[in-house]
Amino acid sequence: MAAGVATWLPFARAAAVGWLPLAQKTMPKPPVDKKSRSDEILFVNVSGLRFQTWKNTLDRYPDTLLGSSEKEFFYNEETQEYFFDRDPEMFRHILNFFRTGKLHYPRHECIQAFEEELAFYGIIPEIIGDCCMEEYRDRKKENQERLAEDTEAENAGDAPLPPGATLRERLWRAFENPHTSTMALVFYYVTGFFIAVSVIANVVETVPCRPVKGSIKDLPCGEKFSVAFFCMDTACVLIFSFEYLMRLYAAPSRCDFARSVMSVIDVVAILPFYIGLVMPENEEVSGAFVTLRVFRVFRIFKFSRHSQGLRILGCTLQSCASELGFLLFSLTMAVIIFATVMFYAEKGTSGTNFTSIPASFWYTIVTMTTLGYGDMVPDSIAGKIFGSICSLSGVLVIALPVPVIVSNFSRIYHQNQRADKMRAQQKVRQARIRMAKKGATNAYLQHKEDGGLQDNDSGSTALCVKNRSAFEHQHHHLLHCLEKTTNHEFTDEVTYSEMCMTDSVGLRTSRSTSLSSQQGSTTSCCSRRAKRRAIRLANSTVSVSRGSVQELDTLHVTKMTAGTQYPQRRSSLNARTEDLKLNCDDYTAAIISIPTPPANTPDESLPNSPAIPGILRNSRSNTYNTQESVKVSYL
């Protein structure tokens, strides 16, 4: 339960007096509180550092180690204190949590150590106060990332493949982690070499070589040694194509691989060659073909497989894309403004270069970036004035904000990430808190199932019932009182939805299906319940007069006292679902209905009771002392 609720429990229980005149049933007996109510000071010795605190302070959080009976394990009789062999510095923070209800994260401590201490004392880190939460999360994330990197580096490729790996898997591994085998390494270097060769060839073939004898003009080497270059190009493209096909074959998911950036680069690198082969030597088309040759330079990007730094750069650009776009946009705005101004300023001049606004763009960009080629120069006075304003503002617009923008972008980027992180983690936090809340409800339902609500005159209460803390006893007693006041019981979501299903459908057949679906749910219940059911069946001669609360899906049959006698029998649901005949001697489903003495509760009417037989019900007792008839349901 959440903060300090234990302090308020006595008040909530006292306020339950308000329900007493309204209750239709008698209230259950309260749990016996054996402990004296006086408060005492406890001594806690943590590795030699002695702390003292009120017992009530520790009892505020009954689901931690210090607040529950778990601390008794650490009690030292000789010195009359609780001794913990843990970090005394950290314990200060833990104890402060009990005192103030807020958990703070000590910034100078290691995050792992802190979490371990919290785990030891049974405190969940999610309740760290808002003041320290961000710091805690950042440190935790850092830590996790570091650990992840380490494990990733370990696992990256060095673990040997399982012996049954197929050729495909081995091939993929060789491609992704070249250092795992010599063949892969060789292949890696060979492809690298050929990429370099191809790029150099592309570059060199444009360099002018000495002309062929007899001609004056300088030829580019590509045309002089066209055959040689063609052979080299072909060889490179063949190798690249082979590599691409092998990767495609080996990839575990071909669609994903085909869509990845590297494979696109690969394709773009080799496609021009094939297109060139296919296309005829046509004059018009060869123009386009020449353009395609430009794409051969993309082969240089294939180096990013070989270089980690290039990949990181690509990632960074990708992530900063929106910021860069904004920078571009603002620059464009400035360029358009100044280009327009310059065009109209220079319009009057004759023979001017500023023939149109788009033509002025070039001037503006060259001036603003302080390049100043000098190919376009304003002549008119107005033009010169505006030109100088343009160059000055260029300095301001481009040179100054760039560092500011860069740092801004990095800050915003991290902030955004943190905001999203916080939003996502907020949901997780709320979900965990909700789960803990649900845990409280479930604790009560579990308590009911454990038979904790029985009158324990029989000395055989289950151990798990006895071991609950006083707080839990009292809280469960309070909830039990509410049940008695309103004459309804708490159940869980599953049972409730099943009941809705059965209630809404009034036909027999559907009920049988709902029963079988229920049976499905019972069989899928945790084995603990099934075991408990078996135990209860063994004691099935418990009379109703003592009363016991059971879950809807208990296969327990209770005996009737006065009145009609029903033989007790447990029959398997499977066998009897088809048997729809009412038969006094054997009843099929061992699902029991409520005993409902009409005098007591006229309003707790069973919705479809007399008309349709065999409603699935729970069996419970109404009062502790009277004996009622048990209606047994059947299918």
Add this chain to the structure above:
Amino acid sequence: MSSTHSLSCSSSTDSVEDELELSAVRHRPEGLDQLEALTRFNRKELQILYRGFKNECPSGVVNEDTFKDIYSQFFPQGDASKYAHFLFNAFDTDKDGSVSFEDFVMGLSILLRGSVQDKLNWAFNLYDINKDGYITKEEMLDIMKAIYDMMGKCTYPILREDAPRQHVELFFQKMDKNKDGVVTIDEFIDCCQNDENIMRSMQLFENVI
């Protein structure tokens, strides 16, 4: 371009007044001797109660929202806020919008150490929402609905719409002797004292503190 939005976001609009409000309210209770005289707790019990109270509410008073929060934690399945509202009004005897330690401890004294008459009086006061000395069917219906709300949705048997109303009818049948549609304090006390169940359960909560 969500980044630009986060840049242009204005700072939080937490008003300064809220801060002042929180720090201004400080309440110191009556002395231990006076409280001992007013209630039926002894010194030690009062000490324990106050330490717990002060830990939870350092300012010395509980306002209605905190009260609702606290009470709701005991009933995770349902919605306890309406009933907490009625409880708050029952504890806040001086009607100043907050429950101080004196209110708290005097209420507890009646509930835990009071005579049966006192407890029944307190219960009547709880049901009588407008404190006019009569419990009408509407008032009772409000209380009943608030109680049933605490059960939540997942109950067995399934909670029907008219369950509170029927419960109220039952209550009035039992308590309203002269069938005039309202229950007075005398009818209430009379009827409760004649009901064995109620009398027996009154002893249940003696040992809470």
